Amino acid sequence: MTAGSADSVDHSEPASPIVVHPIEVESYRILADRVDLSPFGETEQKIVGRMIHATADTSFAQSVRIGSQAAAALIKALDTGAPIIVDANMIRAGITRYPTSCYLSRVPVAPTNSTRSAAAFVLAAQEYPEGAVFVVGTAPTALFELIRLHETGLVRPAAIIGLPVGFVGAKESKAALWQSSLAPISVTNVGERGGSAPAAGAVNAIVRHIQQARELRGETLKTAADPEPASMGQPLTDPAFALLPVSLQVGGKRCVVVGGGRAGLRKAKTLLAAGARVTIIDPELVKLAGAEQTRRDWRSGDAKDALITVAATNDPGINRAVAADARTHGSLILRADDPGEGQLQFPAVLREADLTVAVDTAGSSPMLAAYLRDKISEQTTHWGDLLQWARQNRPVTKAQLTQFEDQLITKQDRPRSQPQ
8 A cells, every 4th residue: 555645736726615414524424433544645535535435445445555646646637627537427427526528338339359448448548648537447448458558658647546346357457557657646456346436436535625725715616517607599709709510521622730739630530530631731740540741841822722721730820820821722720729710610529320419619618518428428329220220211201201291281271161
């Protein structure tokens, strides 16, 4: 058992009042009588205490392992709005006051020699290759896959809570985590015990720690889970962000992405997924399957014949020039650093066969857009299959519907005195 030191954090974001139920107060009083948490630092005590409170399993005080940088890494990540990726929806239900994402719904069938949970983490790593908090409370295979993804350089988590449960692989996956280079930023434990409850509890401990520190500063919490209320159907107050949702066919069309960093690659992947011909312009080598690369600095005229131009460099001056040049060539412009200066944005997209659902937040919170998309995905299982059936049977159903509408119109047009 290794306990890291307590860490302080500068809270510059707003926080909301915490009301503690009397039952929780009594639970912690009993916990304090039964368990000695003094070997841990202040923040680590909160993590372990919440894990025990969530499970009534005092053995976590002996089995838990907390990396020397884990508490600080979790606080820094969640205090700045880092995404939380979980391996099971049960953890999502247990984590309060902070948005989470689970990718299981995007993996309807387990790939060969893998599991849905492991494949879901592969997708998550592709979308969030750096800076996310990964939480495992169910599937050892997800934790093994996360370790592999990190060792191969495909993901760099901000922090990890690895508490899978079970007789097969749980103990081994947690041991592998503790022996890996991820150990310093990890919270895990020894043995077969674990689960969604202690995993969610560890997250909630950090979220509450941040909120309590903000309360002391007289601030209120505003997270992606609690956006400002808005009136349905009313125009945005800022015309620069007034967007018209459309479905644009880009299959086979030339699209240019200037800048091969994280933002540029995300946009390029979105375009490739829609069938576009993507050219990435960057002097550094960029590896992205399906995309062409022009290895040089951007030049005026690069947007010629491009349906869409993405300005995604780390230099606002260059991005402005790219946008201006794109407009002269009639190319739609997306500015990754300043959405209001572009003509379009890429929403968080859910695709299931013929069903496409897009969620957009006008660039204010891509994490919230992804969170809402994932919540919607939980309700759309099998709708893709239904739409495929509808497409195949559309000629028949359309003819039947037309006949029914004709009969209904004829019936409504009859004089009221005429027998029905």
